[in-house]
């Protein structure tokens with residue numbers, strides 16, 4: 326199985342599968358929204374980002390320090406973090422609720438599932 330780099334990365338697929346199984350309807354990669362959220366549930370005004378721990382600078386044990394070009398990667402990750410924060414702020418300011426699911430959290434999918442359920446409310450079609 327091949328890995329696709331930009332979209333449909335593995336952690337994102339796990340989240341999509343969870344949501345689907347839980348009965349939610351959603352859209353992917355909302356390019357018109359700040360930060361292009363990975364998953365969007367428009368009637369709920371809910372945007373979900375699935376972040377890789379390394380690229381988005383998560384402070385967790387998954388984060389592996391790089392040996393070569395450390396300054397380069399640090400700057401790149403810092404840029405990502407700033408962009409993430411700006412996107413989330415812009416979304417909130419226009420009335421969206423946001424949730425970030427970290428790659429490392431998906432080691433316990435039941436916990437992520439519970440988190441999604443709380444964030445999104447009961448599945449099924451909310452009245453428009």
Ligand SMILES: [Zn+2]
Pocket residue numbers: 378383384385386387388427428429430
């Ligand atoms: Zn992490």
